[in-house]
Amino acid sequence: MYGGEFKISSANRALLEEFETNLSVDRSLSKNTVYAYGADICKLITFCNGKNIKDISAEQISVFIQQLYDVHLSARSIARIISGLKSFYKHLVLQGELEHNPMQFVRTPKLPKNLPDVLSHNDIAAMIESIDLASKAGERDKTVMMLMYGCGLRVSELTNLQINNLYFDEGYIRVMGKGSKERLVPIGGKTIRQVQVYLQYYRQVVAIAESKNTLILNLRGRSISRIYIFKMIQKLAQQAGIKKSVSPHTLRHSFATVLVEAGADLRAVQQMLGHESITSTEIYTHLDNAYLKTVIEQFHPRA
Numbered sequence: 663m664y665g666g667e668f669k670i671s672s673a674n675r676a677l678l679e680e681f682e683t684n685l686s687v688d689r690s691l692s693k694n695t696v697y698a699y700g701a702d703i704c705k706l707i708t709f710c711n712g713k714n715i716k717d718i719s720a721e722q723i724s725v726f727i728q729q730l731y732d733v734h735l736s737a738r739s740i741a742r743i744i745s746g747l748k749s750f751y752k753h754l755v756l757q758g759e760l761e762h763n764p765m766q767f768v769r770t771p772k773l774p775k776n777l778p779d780v781l782s783h784n785d786i787a788a789m790i791e792s793i794d795l796a797s798k799a800g801e802r803d804k805t806v807m808m809l810m811y812g813c814g815l816r817v818s819e820l821t822n823l824q825i826n827n828l829y830f831d832e833g834y835i836r837v838m839g840k841g842s843k844e845r846l847v848p849i850g851g852k853t854i855r856q857v858q859v860y861l862q863y864y865r866q867v868v869a870i871a872e873s874k875n876t877l878i879l880n881l882r883g884r885s886i887s888r889i890y891i892f893k894m895i896q897k898l899a900q901q902a903g904i905k906k907s908v909s910p911h912t913l914r915h916s917f918a919t920v921l922v923e924a925g926a927d928l929r930a931v932q933q934m935l936g937h938e939s940i941t942s943t944e945i946y947t948h949l950d951n952a953y954l955k956t957v958i959e960q961f962h963p964r965a
Contacts, residue, residue, distance in 0.1 A: 674707055674715050681753050690841035692818075702746040716754065720764035723747070727768065737771045744770045779906045781916045786811050788902035789895075798864075799881060803894055805860040806878060806886075810910060812853040813837075814917035814935050817888050817910040823877045825861075830854050839936035847934050 670678070678700055685691045685699060703715070709726045710718050730740045747765050754760045781789075786807070793803050809820055819837050827836040833854075834846045849857075857877075865873075870883035880886045891910055899908035906912070914935070921931050 669712070670704065670707065671712060671714065674712075677715055677754065677759065678703060680757070681750055684753060685749075690843065692840050692842075695840075698742070699746040699749065702743045703750050705743065706747060716760055718764065720767070723764055723768065741770050744768060779908070779912055779915070780919045781904065781906070781908065781912060783920065785899075785902065785904055786913070786916060789898040789904070792898050792901035801856075801860050801864045802878065802886075803898075805856050805864075806891060806894070807898070807913070808853045808856045809849075809878075810913040811917055812850055813847045814914050815847070816840075816914060816936075817891050819936075820878060820891070820910075821886055821888055824875045825877050826875055828857065828877070830858075837936065843936065845933065845936050 681703075682696050682700055685696045686693070691699075706718065706723065706726055707713065707715060709729070710722055713722075727740070727744065730743065744765075748763075748768070748770075751760065751763045751765045755763050790804055790807050793807070794800050795804065806820065809815055809823070810817070813835060815823070815837060816839070819839060822838055823835070827838075828849075829835065829846075830849070833848055833850075835849050837845055837847050839845055865877070865879055868879055868881060868883045873879055873883050873885075876885045878886045880890065888910075895908060895910055895913070899906070918931055918935060921934075922928070
């Protein structure tokens with residue numbers, strides 16, 4: 663499952679698989695997150711020449727972490743690796759595999775609170791207007807933009823969206839979020855009408871037996887890839903003359919920012935985004951404050 667210079671021993675593999683089961687079943691984490699945890703643990707094993715996980719000392723872990731700093735790995739990546747190792751060794755202690763946690767006194771680096779790039783409504787409109795609706799994929803690409811910006815979807819949530827999860831009469835869609843957790847997200851009238859156009863003039867034309875119930879399809883009638891959506895959004899941003907670094911997640915940030923700036927309740931935004939903790943949503947209050955500061959500086963005569 664994991665690559666590396668050293669083959670993972672059967673003893674280490676058994677501990678890893680047990681931990682991964684705990685992450686996916688008991689904690690309902692996504693496959694990508696579970697894989698990332700496992701890959702980071704394998705980095706430590708490789709660094710220690712394939713040594714048994716339970717025999718790796720706190721000193722060896724400290725040297726491993728120092729090497730991460732020495733190769734100039736980002737603070738965010740180091741924090742993620744440390745977090746994974748802490749969870750893993752805590753699991754081993756709880757399972758009775760270890761008496762003491764070698765990660766007990768390891769500190770996670772403090773991360774800078776970088777505010778995500780957001781786009782204005784005019785930026786989004788310019789991107790949508792740059793779509794060639796005469797092309798076969800035009801209505802599909804417009805639908806992708808409107809769903810992501812209009813509903814604040816993650817790219818994986820969009821690619822996994824099913825037709826039977828559309829409740830247009832009620833004005834909601836059912837979204838499968840991280841950790842297979844479902845939520846209902848409101849969908850506006852303009853986005854509903856665009857999806858209906860897409861269903862009639864694009865999906866109905868390209869759908870094949872393998873399409874099943876998947877909403878967004880590529881030109882071959884199969885589920886659209888995340889890579890395509892990334893490239894499409896970057897291309898539209900470039901065509902619209904936007905200089906910022908733009909990704910699918912930028913549309914999600916922009917969705918949340920628009921709501922907070924308009925005075926939406928933070929708990930409601932949290933629910934729509936599918937954030938487990940309100941802390942994740944609170945970053946948009948910082949965005950709102952930053953926006954207000956620019957308004958004051960620009961328009962207040964005494965600023």
